[in-house]
Amino acid sequence: MNYHRFKLPEAYCPKCSRKVELLFSEETSALPQFYICFKCKTIGQFGLGELSANEFPAFSTERKKEIKEIIEEIPDKYKYKAQGSQLRLEEKSDTYTRRWLSLYEYEKAFGEELGFETIDFREDKRLCKWCNQPLEGRRRSFCSDRCSRNYGKATFFKRGISTLPYRIASRDRFYCRITGEDLAITNRFGVRIPASNQQLEIHHLIFVSNGGSDHETNLLTVSKQVHKEYHKGEINTVQAVEKIKAEQLLRHSDKMYTKK
Template sequence: MSYKRVKMVGANCPSCQKKLEILLKDPSQEVLCVCFRCREIYLFDGQAIQRMPAGKAATKQEKNGLAGLVQALPEKDHYKGRGSQLRQQAFGYQRSWLSLAEYERQFGEEIGFNQCDLRDDTASCKWCGQILPKGRRSFCKDSCSRNYSKATFTKRHMASLPYRIACRDRFFCQISGADLAQYNRHGIRIPASNGDMAIHHLVYVSQNGTDYEQNLLTVSSEIHRAYHAGDAKTVARVHEIRDQRLEKFAGRMQFASSEKQDRGDE
């Protein structure tokens, strides 16, 4: 198969809003769109985007053909590497964060920010806000500790690495300043996402960008969409931060091309 890959302005995944990759065969045939994040395949008729049902996909393109669709892309579009790199699956790519152990092995240092205390007054309970009894440092009673742990660990729905980055940035968007933390039933701000947060790679994964903490930025979903849609002000601000960090951490924020090639799809 012979496909070419282009990004069409305004063509975004209906599920995650990531800009779709448009894989064109030729003008007379259907246009297939692939979201590498959701691993969904869409049909594009020039005006509307529709998800391709599994049955239809099997009918129009045999499974082997769809798997070969990604293989047919130029070598530069095949993302390879560890951890943060996109890993090829049967019908697209799957994103995987580095584990904390792999982060330490890969970069030779631990990632900090494991203690995220958003309290304005350290004499108050992290969960209910009541003044702490004598001898207690974080919670006024054990039930508050359990509720806090459940909200910030058991049910936080975030991998450990991006969670540490959000803790570093204290759950604020680093571009707009929007508050991205969750508020519990007591009105207390706790270190858990409110569902409107994204962790952005300053150097794209597809450009050999790593999961090094200086390559990651906490932003709101709105800012993330605006950046990938090409909003001039948002792009300028994000690139300003990227360029400042690259001056100090370029060697860790980006794999060398030869190193990435050597890593392969391990």
């Protein structure tokens, strides 16, 4: 049974009026035929209409198991040394290089989403996130579009850090977990912004070389100086980090190590 995916000028989504992609079988029209809209995420079957979303719980336990086994056959874009590892196989050189997991890869590896998506340092929510001026009218975050753009540049477009470590830093509110040093930038208005001041690093409690994963329980926000001291073996720093490591292992050892 072969399905063909294509578009036709007269095929539009009934919800948003955008062009849809069609999925038709080559052999017979007796098989289900579908239309897919990637704008409003509508999937419809000809003769039945729009298909309901989030119907997975309706399946029996046995069928759910079968479905999960089937989707495991979907090939991954990249190959990693182990589940949850950031050691990615580079096909051209046939060697492993270190790459932070994407949010998609994180969710697939650990079966959970990584939170800490947004962070707001404001103590007074009536003030602008960027310039600290009072908000007027219906504005809830920025007093002007210019402030919104400047904030976006600092915290996203020019933040110079991958998404996963950025969210770990957000979890720790951009403070070093060992010394309490402030690792966020302060803009020209004297406002603390959730972006690295270039002294922020993320430490793996269980080293990647020892099978440590990229799960958030294995990651710690530290300053460059602390990171350097730890790997040099400075006693006080090592003791402080190892204390946190021991506490995490008691509760999350199953997530802190990669799985074959």
